[in-house]
Amino acid sequence: MTRAELFHQIQQKQSYLCVGLDADINRIPAHLHHHVDPVFEFNKQIIDATKDLCVAYKPNIAFYEALGAKGWESLQKTLDYIPDEHFTIADAKRGDIGNTSRLYAKAFFETLAFDSVTVAPYMGEDSVKPFLEFENKWVILLALTSNKGSQNFQMTIQEAEQPLYEKVMRTAQQWGSPEQLMFVVGATHPQKFEEIRAIAPDNFLLVPGIGAQGGDLEAVSQYGQNDHCGLLVNSSRGIIFAGTDETFADKARQAAGKVQEQMAAILSK
Amino acid sequence: MTRAELFHQIQQKQSYLCVGLDADINRIPAHLHHHVDPVFEFNKQIIDATKDLCVAYKPNIAFYEALGAKGWESLQKTLDYIPDEHFTIADAKRGDIGNTSRLYAKAFFETLAFDSVTVAPYMGEDSVKPFLEFENKWVILLALTSNKGSQNFQMTIQEAEQPLYEKVMRTAQQWGSPEQLMFVVGATHPQKFEEIRAIAPDNFLLVPGIGAQGGDLEAVSQYGQNDHCGLLVNSSRGIIFAGTDETFADKARQAAGKVQEQMAAILSK
Numbered sequence: 001m002t003r004a005e006l007f008h009q010i011q012q013k014q015s016y017l018c019v020g021l022d023a024d025i026n027r028i029p030a031h032l033h034h035h036v037d038p039v040f041e042f043n044k045q046i047i048d049a050t051k052d053l054c055v056a057y058k059p060n061i062a063f064y065e066a067l068g069a070k071g072w073e074s075l076q077k078t079l080d081y082i083p084d085e086h087f088t089i090a091d092a093k094r095g096d097i098g099n100t101s102r103l104y105a106k107a108f109f110e111t112l113a114f115d116s117v118t119v120a121p122y123m124g125e126d127s128v129k130p131f132l133e134f135e136n137k138w139v140i141l142l143a144l145t146s147n148k149g150s151q152n153f154q155m156t157i158q159e160a161e162q163p164l165y166e167k168v169m170r171t172a173q174q175w176g177s178p179e180q181l182m183f184v185v186g187a188t189h190p191q192k193f194e195e196i197r198a199i200a201p202d203n204f205l206l207v208p209g210i211g212a213q214g215g216d217l218e219a220v221s222q223y224g225q226n227d228h229c230g231l232l233v234n235s236s237r238g239i240i241f242a243g244t245d246e247t248f249a250d251k252a253r254q255a256a257g258k259v260q261e262q263m264a265a266i267l268s269k
Numbered sequence: 270m271t272r273a274e275l276f277h278q279i280q281q282k283q284s285y286l287c288v289g290l291d292a293d294i295n296r297i298p299a300h301l302h303h304h305v306d307p308v309f310e311f312n313k314q315i316i317d318a319t320k321d322l323c324v325a326y327k328p329n330i331a332f333y334e335a336l337g338a339k340g341w342e343s344l345q346k347t348l349d350y351i352p353d354e355h356f357t358i359a360d361a362k363r364g365d366i367g368n369t370s371r372l373y374a375k376a377f378f379e380t381l382a383f384d385s386v387t388v389a390p391y392m393g394e395d396s397v398k399p400f401l402e403f404e405n406k407w408v409i410l411l412a413l414t415s416n417k418g419s420q421n422f423q424m425t426i427q428e429a430e431q432p433l434y435e436k437v438m439r440t441a442q443q444w445g446s447p448e449q450l451m452f453v454v455g456a457t458h459p460q461k462f463e464e465i466r467a468i469a470p471d472n473f474l475l476v477p478g479i480g481a482q483g484g485d486l487e488a489v490s491q492y493g494q495n496d497h498c499g500l501l502v503n504s505s506r507g508i509i510f511a512g513t514d515e516t517f518a519d520k521a522r523q524a525a526g527k528v529q530e531q532m533a534a535i536l537s538k
Contacts, residue, residue: 024372062365062372068345068380072338095389096331096362097416097477103293103331111337120364122391122411124418142391147366149393152440153433159426164433171421208366 001087001115001136003179003204007228009055009085014264016229017256018056018089018206020236021046021078022063027241029248039067039074042248044081046240049249053260056232057082058089058206079112087232088115089206093142095120095127102130109134116140118184118206121168125175132176139181143169144196146186146209169199178202185224187215187233193223197230204230210259211238217259221266229267235259270356270384270405272448272473276497278324278354283533285498287325287358287475288525289505290315290347291332296510298517308336308343311517313350315509318518322529325501326351327358327475348381356501357384358475362411364389364396371399378403385409387453387475390437394444401445408450412438413465415455415478438468447471454493456484456502462492466499473499479528480507486528490535498536504528 010016023039023046035041047057059078064071082088090108094117095101101119108117109131116138119128131139144154144165154165162170169183178200185196187209196205205224209215210233217233224231239259243251279285290312297311304310316326328347333340351357359377363386364370370388377386378400385407388397400408413423413434423434431439438452447469454465456478465474474493478484479502486502493500508528512520 022369060365060369062363062369062376066372066376066380068376069338069341072341076337091365093365093389093392094331094362096329096360097414097418100291100329100331103335107331107335107337111335120362120389120391122389122422123362123414123416124421124423126416126418128418145366145392147392147395149366149395149397152393153391153437154393156433156436157428164422164425164427167425168422213366 003228006055006087006204009087010229013052013055013260014267015053015055015260016231016233016263017054017259018058018232018234019046019050019054019239019256020091020208020234021057021059022236022240023059024063025067029245031246037074037077039064039071040077043074043078045249046252047081049253050239050256051083051086053253053256054086056087056089058091058234060091060236076112079114089140090114090117093118093120095123097123098126098130101127105131105134109137116182118142121172128172129175132180137180139176140206141168141172141181141183143183144185144189144192146188146213146215150186150189166199169196173200173203178204182206184208187217187220188213190216190219190223193220197224197226201226202230204228204232206232206234208234211235217262218266272497275324275356275473278356279498282321282324282529283536284322284324284529285500285502285532286323286525286528287327287501287503288315288319288323288508289360289477289503290326290328291505291509292328293332294336298514300515306343306346308333308340309346312343312347314518315521316350318522319508319525320352320355322522322525323355325356325358327360327503329360329505345381348383358409359383359386362387362389364392366392367395367399370396374400374403378406385451387411390441397441398444401449406449408445409475410437410441410450410452412452413454413458413461415457415482415484419455419458435468438465442469447473451475453477456486456489457482459485459488459492462489466492466495470495471499473497473501475501475503477503480504486531487535502532
């Protein structure tokens with residue numbers, strides 16, 4: 001999917017919502033456990049209930065990997081089930097030496113056919129570039145993450161007075177264009193979005209941290225939007241576990257609908 | 270496995286060799302492809318040929334993930350086949366927000382029962398700690414990696430004149446003890462080992478980068494050893510792909526034997 005196509009989807013749906021398919025087997029409603037593949041059944045119903053309200057789906061790979069081979073089958077089926085017009089994100093946070101990153105890229109872009117994958121920057125250029133070599137595929141690089149641990153290293157000041165996450169964003173823009181490179185910036189740092197937009201005016205930002213983690217959609221949107229919207233705001237637990245019983249899909253739809261309404265109001269400004 | 274038990278294995282075998290099971294399906298000898306599970310068959314023969322010469326095995330998870338669900342089955346079978354006295358390393362380079370890291374930890378420590386997993390530090394404390402909460406399991410944290418990209422961020426100078434990798438090593442020692450925390454330090458930076466030993470005197474170092482990447486075992490060992498040996502030196506391609514035909518297991522044994530002899534000589538000094 002190109003940047004223009006993604007923007008088109010956002011305009012059509014009046015939404016820049018990404019639904020995180022973190023289908024934790026321990027939190028899936030009990031009545032689904034008699035299905036052959038409860039994780040896929042859960043995702044299927046979540047997708048049916050939310051697909052007109054969101055433009056992207058983001059399974060966090062940990063929740064599938066924790067189930068071993070069976071988890072990978074659930075992931076494959078989930079990906080096949082997501083409609084083509086949705087942007088798909090493998091939230092995998094991978095990154096390794098060149099020949100190994102190439103294999104990870106192959107796993108997510110070819111074996112599984114995701115549109116994008118999240119990548120950790122710590123190992124530098126040759127760990128990120130192999131992911132950028134796939135046509136029409138995206139790298140979403142960790143910049144300033146939503147968790148408390150983002151203080152430990154991402155915020156530490158480097159030479160030239162810049163924190164590490166800024167250096168990551170400036171450096172990575174030499175590796176790939178805004179047509180193939182996004183950044184993860186957590187909604188828990190709303191005061192940083194103005195600065196971040198100055199560093200990366202054209203890149204889409206994948207923004208986790210609203211919902212369960214407490215980030216503020218209004219603040220993020222005010223400073224984070226660009227002329228292509230430029231935001232994919234993710235909510236996982238706040239949507240998919242809004243309900244815990246037979247009504248979970250309806251509850252998820254209500255929760256997603258609330259966010260989408262807020263987004264429509266913001267986009268119409 | 271405890272640090273004392275690992276040291277005992279090293280003394281018994283006169284080896285601190287770790288064999289990297291990077292069983293790239295495209296490089297496995299042709300005659301193995303008629304097996305139901307060529308990757309497992311390859312690993313099985315490599316393990317049979319090298320198990321008395323090494324103390325650890327390290328499958329890089331990328332090579333398995335690239336094959337989807339089938340790859341996870343090969344990985345599980347390989348892990349089951351590795352003798353109990355060997356230290357096992359899931360080279361996965363994971364790291365995510367707390368609840369997600371917990372799932373990854375579960376995947377590698379419980380579903381797959383590895384002794385250790387490599388973890389990326391970029392997301393900080395709450396992304397690493399969940400891995401440290403498993404008894405008798407190890408975190409191997411990326412510090413200074415063997416690839417060229419280690420220059421991009423790991424080497425950048427922080428406040429207090431220290432490069433980022435040093436800050437990572439100093440900070441992480443507040444999170445876990447040398448009984449549960451190792452660091453990855455690439456053999457391609459031999460001049461750094463003396464400094465690194467001063468920063469982390471007791472931690473084992475997992476050292477990739479000899480063999481195909483050109484690092485020097487003598488230099489690494491001279492400055493990197495401590496009173497528990499303190500080194501696990503990995504070779505992947507240099508051993509497992511030493512041969513490319515029916516004789517591959519013998520060739521792997523010869524290559525591993527050469528490294529082990531060098532190690533025995535170093536240990537006897």
